[in-house]
Amino acid sequence: MAARAKIWFSCLFLISSAALAQQPPTIQVSVVPAEKTALADTTRFVGRIEAIEHVDVRARITGFLEKVEFKDGDRVKQGAPLYQIEKGPFEAAVQQARAAVEKMRALLENANIQKRRADELIKTSAISQATRDDRTASAREAEGNFAAAEADLKTAEINLAYTDITSPIDGRIGRTAVTRGNVVGPNSGVLTTIVSSDPMYVVFPVSQREFLRLKEEGRGTRKQSAKDFNVNIQFSNGAAYGEKGQIDFVDVKVDRATDAVTVRAKIANPNDELVDGQLVHVAVESGKPEERVVVPQAALIADQLGTYVFVIEDSKAVVKRVRLGPTKGGSVVVLEGLTGGEMVVVQGVQGLRQGAAVTASPAQPPVRGL
Structure with a gap:
């Protein structure tokens, strides 16, 4: 009887050992929790x-450049002087235009006097209608000449004002393309550039x-x-x-x-x-x-079906398919597939399979979500 019991216990030990030998060993993995973090897309x-x-400064008249009134790279205000072109010829043109205006004013006044006189004389038939018409036409011609002379004066004054080139905006000025003594004009190109x-x-x-x-x-x-x-x-x-x-x-x-x-x-x-x-x-x-789930990029695995991670449930590896959002440093946002709090495998994923028994430990050093 004792011998039979001994044999029975020996068989039971052999069967248990064989069963243990057939069980796969547990896999050592490191995990981190899938964190929920408030993130902006x-x-x-x-x-x-x-x-x-952005302004390209150009000369609007032709003349000799007398002054460059800024330093390259300066900060300038609107209206600040930048360049000065020789004024003499343009001042003379203004004086000449003013003289022409005075001359045309005198001719206009005389023509108007002659016209008014003709208007009075025609009433008594002291002059012919043709003479009156000539004086009326002369008055209108003098009026036109006077208007043209005033326009020439205004043009001359505008050209004189263009001898002072000022900043049209507040900003910083670049380097000058020309120096004092050069002839500048509309065809000289960009003298300098100002940017706000x-x-x-x-x-x-x-x-x-x-x-x-x-x-x-x-x-x-x-x-x-x-x-x-x-x-x-x-x-x-x-x-x-x-x-x-x-x-x-x-x-x-x-x-x-x-x-x-x-x-x-x-x-x-x-x-x-x-x-x-x-x-x-x-x-x-x-x-x-918005609150988003974030996991380390080291946890991601890709196959033909997409991207997935392993999470630990009841000491076993479980596959979770995920849809990813933008990356945040060494981590990535998970849009779908995780709800937060899952223990995600970040080390030891090689050879891991669905349902495999695992022994999980926290990843060292800790992997931050951001």
Whole structure:
């Protein structure tokens, strides 16, 4: 009897050992929780800084340049003197035009006197009708000559005023293309350039696909307008610009060459950090943050069906198909597939299968959602 019991226990031990040998070993994985974070939708573009006002300064008359009254790069106010062209010839032209006006005024007065005299004499038939008509025509001719002389005087005065070239706007001035002593005129090209500096525009193209997506979101529950978006700028060296901008213009047509819509935002520039023509990175984010699920990019796995992650449920690996949103640093927004709080595998996913037994431990060091 004892021998039979011993044999029975031996068989039971062998069966248990075989069963244990057939069970797959648990897989060691590291996990982090799928975090819920208040985030604003962010879309990134490449843009260019543009001055709101941009003026190419040109000479409107021909003459010798006597003065350059600014330093390259100066900040100038509207009306500030920039260049002075030799005034002498233009002052002489004004005096000559004034003399012509006085001469034409005298001729006009005499012609009017002769006309009035003829009007009186014709009543007594002291002169012929033809003589009266001649004096009437002479008076009208003198009137026209006087008007032409006044117009010539006004033109001469305008040309004299053009000898002083002043700034039409507030802004910063570039370097001068000419120096004192040169002859300048309408054909001399641009003498210098002035650009306004505060605020500035940032202009960036938005692809048709992205434009339609944003437009569709605006029709949804959030009902966003251009004012609901903040515009952030990042320089080419990675430094972030401190001021935020707002979209103030969306072009009315699509560029056929790029299939993109031009969008413009206005942004403050109190310290002249932004320069006209500068290339920058633009991040457009919704002004109303929404709670989103965020997971590390290390947790993502892709196959022919799309993207998925492994989560741990009852010490087993479970596949969760996900639809992704924008990236946030080393993490990504999950639009569908996770509700938040799930333990997501970030290390040890190689060889992991649906339903596999796992031993989970927190990822070290912690992986932040942002």
